[in-house]
Amino acid sequence: MKENHKSDFRKLCIKKLEFSSHFSKYYKDKKTVEKLEEFIKLNNFKNILLYIPMSMEVDVLPLINRLRKAKLNVFVPFMVKDSFKLVKYRLPLKKKRFGIREPNNSFCIHPKVDLAIVPVVGMDKEWKRIGFGKGMYDRFFYRLDYKPTIVFTQLTLCKSNEKLSNKYDIQADFIITS
Ligand SMILES: Nc1nc2c(c(=O)[nH]1)N(C=O)[C@@H](CNc1ccc(C(=O)N[C@@H](CCC(=O)O)C(=O)O)cc1)CN2
Numbered sequence: 001m002k003e004n005h006k007s008d009f010r011k012l013c014i015k016k017l018e019f020s021s022h023f024s025k026y027y028k029d030k031k032t033v034e035k036l037e038e039f040i041k042l043n044n045f046k047n048i049l050l051y052i053p054m055s056m057e058v059d060v061l062p063l064i065n066r067l068r069k070a071k072l073n074v075f076v077p078f079m080v081k082d083s084f085k086l087v088k089y090r091l092p093l094k095k096k097r098f099g100i101r102e103p104n105n106s107f108c109i110h111p112k113v114d115l116a117i118v119p120v121v122g123m124d125k126e127w128k129r130i131g132f133g134k135g136m137y138d139r140f141f142y143r144l145d146y147k148p149t150i151v152f153t154q155l156t157l158c159k160s161n162e163k164l165s166n167k168y169d170i171q172a173d174f175i176i177t178s
């Protein structure tokens with residue numbers, strides 16, 4: 001029953017985000033990125049997990065470039081089987097599974113991040129993440145032996161007033177949207 005609710009809510013949020021991404025996307029991206037940057041500076045984070053955005057996600061590429069100029073370490077997901085590892089952001093990016101772009105593989109030892117900025121499709125009552133349903137972020141955080149600060153980011157808030165999440169779903173410490 002709950003799984004049906006979850007997948008219906010996921011579909012609804014995807015529709016909402018796709019719709020929202022057609023209107024003032026530039027403004028929403030800019031506003032959200034400004035807030036993210038302020039948050040990073042205020043808390044003095046140095047090693048940051050970001051992501052290579054898809055069209056309905058907040059475009060964090062300008063933020064990535066600015067953070068790199070400021071000599072912060074920016075990592076992005078590199079999909080491996082049912083989850084991902086972290087690689088340092090660098091060009092070129094190559095299109096992979098699900099149309100996701102990624103930098104080349106890197107063989108450095110596991111980097112430790114103090115902040116993880118995570119794109120979400122939706123959130124439930126408990127501020128737990130609803131993603132595309134593959135469980136990759138869930139597995140990534142479950143397998144970490146420390147807990148970074150987690151920020152969820154989204155173009156337009158899509159939050160349910162019901163509990164839809166499962167035990168393994170990751171929970172936000174902060175939400176930043178436009
Ligand atoms: N930008 C970004 N990178 C990410 C994720 C993400 O959510 N966003 N991931 C989070 O786990 C991982 C990739 N996992 C994914 C799993 C499924 C789909 C997916 O089902 N995509 C839809 C298309 C979405 C669209 O309409 O654009 C599909 O393939 O049908 C996407 C990413 C790692 N990298």
Ligand SMILES: Nc1ncnc2c1ncn2[C@@H]1O[C@H](COP(=O)(O)OP(=O)(O)OP(=O)(O)O)[C@@H](O)[C@H]1O
Binds near residue numbers: 129137138142169
């Ligand atoms: N720590 C874990 N270990 C094993 N399986 C897991 C774990 N976390 C999630 N899963 C599995 O992943 C699948 C997808 O989970 P869920 O529906 O919560 O995805 P999601 O959080 O919406 O998507 P995603 O994290 O990919 O964006 C589920 O079948 C779940 O059993």
